Amino acid sequence: AARWQRWLFWIAAIGYPAAFLFLWVPENALCPLYPRIFQVLNLHALFHIVTTVSPYCYVVFMTYHRCMVLKRQAEHRLGGG
Numbered sequence: 001a002a003r004w005q006r007w008l009f010w011i012a013a014i015g016y017p018a019a020f021l022f023l024w025v026p027e028n029a030l031c032p033l034y035p036r037i038f039q040v041l042n043l044h045a046l047f048h049i050v051t052t053v054s055p056y057c058y059v060v061f062m063t064y065h066r067c068m069v070l071k072r073q074a075e076h077r078l079g080g081g
Contacts, residue, residue, distance in 0.1 A: 005064055012058035019050035 027043040067074040 005061055008057040008061035008064075012054045012061060015050050015054035015057070019047050019054070023047040023050065 023043045024047045027038055027041075027047070031038045064074050
């Protein structure tokens, strides 16, 4: 796999569990004790950003990996229909 494909894989593999362990769990465990701090940190919003980017990276990685296995040229589209 190309270097950027490995990056996509590692972002997906590390991002989702790390967001759970380092953003969601601390917020839910400590927010009742320190509500003002967690309102400022916005860990919940960061959690949702990371857990959205991680699966997207995995889907892109798997799409390109499948094209490589099937020996097909990958298409690049910007969207819009």
